[in-house]
Amino acid sequence: MDYTFSIKGVTDIVCGERCTSTPDCELFHYDSNTCYILNYPGIGSIHITTFYGSENWTGGCSVDGYPLYGGRFCMRMFKTRKNWYNANDTCNQDGGQLLIMKSEDFFLKKEVIDQYGGGHLYWIGGTDIETEGDWIWNDGSPIRSNQWEAGNPSNSHYAEHCLEFGPLMLNDNSCLTPAFFICEKLKY
Numbered sequence: 303m304d305y306t307f308s309i310k311g312v313t314d315i316v317c318g319e320r321c322t323s324t325p326d327c328e329l330f331h332y333d334s335n336t337c338y339i340l341n342y343p344g345i346g347s348i349h350i351t352t353f354y355g356s357e358n359w360t361g362g363c364s365v366d367g368y369p370l371y372g373g374r375f376c377m378r379m380f381k382t383r384k385n386w387y388n389a390n391d392t393c394n395q396d397g398g399q400l401l402i403m404k405s406e407d408f409f410l411k412k413e414v415i416d417q418y419g420g421g422h423l424y425w426i427g428g429t430d431i432e433t434e435g436d437w438i439w440n441d442g443s444p445i446r447s448n449q450w451e452a453g454n455p456s457n458s459h460y461a462e463h464c465l466e467f468g469p470l471m472l473n474d475n476s477c478l479t480p481a482f483f484i485c486e487k488l489k490y
């Protein structure tokens with residue numbers, strides 16, 4: 303991956319703040335006391351390869367059953383099929399939430415899924431249920447247009463209002479379709 307520059311000797315919190323304060327910062331990565339800031343001109347330039355060293359894959363989350371990925375993300379990929387509503391309920395009952403992939407960590411979480419759960423479609427936490435075509439993550443933040451599969455959101459048959467993630471990125475699908483799903487818990 304081509305990061306534009308790195309900062310040595312800062313904390314991960316400072317790294318995140320540095321990204322927030324950097325114009326056009328698309329994401330940051332923190333590893334071995336080094337903060338990497340990515341400021342890129344377009345999706346085509348992103349190529350994530352091997353920045354998950356094995357040392358980053360240790361540790362755990364605050365709750366059992368949620369492996370820690372990338373040193374930051376506590377995600378669990380459920381390989382049973384449920385419709386979006388039941389998947390959402392399952393995550394909530396489990397003390398978590400359907401996965402949210404906001405801009406700053408979209409490609410990092412994508413890399414986790416591709417590496418550990420690739421090849422499947424998963425329900426994640428976003429809908430346009432409230433207003434057709436107004437796609438938001440479950441925390442209310444907007445879903446960016448450059449994260450969709452080509453030709454989507456398609457709202458096929460005027461009935462696709464729930465968000466799934468797959469090998470081709472984001473797609474809208476019917477909320478009643480049974481699918482695998484991914485829950486996450488916030489690390490603390």
Ligand SMILES: [Ca+2]
Nearest residue numbers: 430457462463
């Ligand atoms: Ca829709």
Ligand SMILES: [Ca+2]
Nearest residue numbers: 454456457474
């Ligand atoms: Ca679709």
